[in-house]
Amino acid sequence: MDLASCPLDTDVTVLAVDPDCEACLRMHELGLRVGTCVRVTHRGPAGARVVAVGATRVAVDARTAALIAVAAPAGAGAR
């Protein structure tokens, strides 16, 4: 599962970020890095996703969201 396909309002953990992606380091710096717990809060225009990283909200386009592999942490459910 990746950030583009994961359900809304569900806590997930980042498993991997495609290391070849354009803005990989910047994603890292904005908190989208392996092991972080994140949540997709909205789907925006053109498939953009708004991702909650702690108290921060980061908007990413659909293609970029698809580069971030995530998994539901054990025992976590939809809010």
Add this chain to the structure above:
Amino acid sequence: MTTTCHDAGGGTLPADVAAVLLVGNPNVGKSTLFNTLTGARQSVMNAPGTTVELHLGTWRAADLALVDLPGTYSLVPRTPDEMVVRDTLASRGDAAVLVVVDATALSRSLYLLAQAGAQRPVAVAVTMLDVARTQGHAPDLDRLAAILDVPVVAVDPRSGTGLDALADAVRAARPLADVPDTAGLAPLEAADRLFGWVDDVVTRLDPPAPAPRTRSDRVDRALLNPWFGGPVFLAAMWALFELTTTVATPVMDLVDGWVGALADVTRGALGGAPAWVSGLLVDGVLVGVGTVLTFLPLLAIIYVALALLEDSGYLARAAVLADRLMRVIGLDGRAMLPIVIGFGCNVPAIAATQTLPTSRQRLLTGILVPWTTCAARLPVYVLLAGVFFPQDAGTAIFAMYVLSLVLVVVGGLVLRRTLFRDVRKDPLLIVLPTYQRPHLRGIARSVWGRVQGFALKAGGIIVVTLTAVWVLMAVPVGGADAQPGPGVPVEDSLYGAVAQTISPVFAPAGFDDWHFSAALVTGFVAKEVAVGALAQSYAVADDSAAGLGEHLRATLEASSGGHAAAAALAFMVFVLAYTPCLATASEQWRRFGGAWTVRMVGIQLAVAWLVAVAVFQVGSRLGGLG
């Protein structure tokens, strides 16, 4: 005062500026803090070889010089602005850095702190504590100071809370104690190692649980919804356009009226003086000052609107909503704002490029804005379309608007592949700030500063150039027996001579005639007077369109070899594409510097000429436009 500074010994600041450097993520409140600390004691300079602005100020209470650097997430730069931050820090190894940390995004801010403070003295100012408290996870700052072992102060830059303690903190600045060494590591590895340190600090601080859904999330549910958010965004853009036109015009007319009255009074007062003296003072200098003054309310209105959009947090959402559209020309979604404003007036549109996140994007947008066809160009289209395309005047005018969009898009595509290859088509990756109520006192302060900046810097250029134009019009040439002064007929003036000299350039576009080239020269100063200039050059009142129309038709029939309509269309296209007005060029000069402004004017003239020639050559051959 904008001073362009030259590189002093490898740094980006002159060597004699000993200053505390203000560093922080975008939108942490760094500029608000800088403005509150320095008040009016500020100056702006460009980092050498760039259009990146550095703000210098005096922090009177601490008796320190302060430099506000561009916002950045990292010292591993992705843009020229971020590069300037890195280079300034590198060239000033000993200067203390005041790192502004966002309490709602601690990890992200601590990462930058770790990069900035490993080797040099740092102090930390924590902002956004009010927002963090509402979200229920304000960090314990005493604890943070103990873990970091550097001074940490809570501030609210908007109200000035905590600023007294900040001066002491900066004096007590010292390097961070135990940041891991990342020398020689690849950027990703270095980031990982630093984030290891950040995570450790955050864990020891008692980390906040992932925030529950917030009020901002609920608002975003509507405003980022493609079906609801799209129309709201369009409504916001429409409102901006209306502010630039319907709302601003009566205020500008009012100021214009006052300036006119002042001109009459001055002329009366100078009754006994020679005609050229009152001409120079009233029609030269005072008209220049009046032009500057009429733009001030418009700029103030647009600055307030932009500040409201920015401070409320909506601007970042606009960037998301317009991302797909603006991405076509490699620009951030926020570039939509200057482009929309440009259809009203190009001057505030150039000013609105400030909302873009990087200096290169601001510059690229600043080059494209003049191709948005402002309201002042409409009277030229209306006059020529009415005379030459009486049956299809609406279509001809509409075509100008379509061509305007085409020029913006094609211009953007070409520039992105030539002069702006470095403007990367980054994926959309943008932090959405929490929505909040704009802080009106802060807005008033920043709008006042910006309007003042325009009046003093762009204003100076406008007054000097308009005075020079008056002189050109008042100096008789070619054996004319007129005395220098206001009564010189246009064709006998130095101005007319200039128009006659350049007019053959327009032969391939079908309007090699001094009346038209003189109108273009006047239009360079201000488009709204181009129609008046045409009328004046035929010595007809500009409201007698019928009489003027006959003159125009006869002139273009002769200059185009019988293809007057094609020549008229070419002239309209030239008016659309060349330099919009002196005020726009002056504002470009203020923002992007003289070299870029000259280059922009060159690009505009070249493109306008090429498109006008193409239109005439094709139009005259098609025959339908004969």
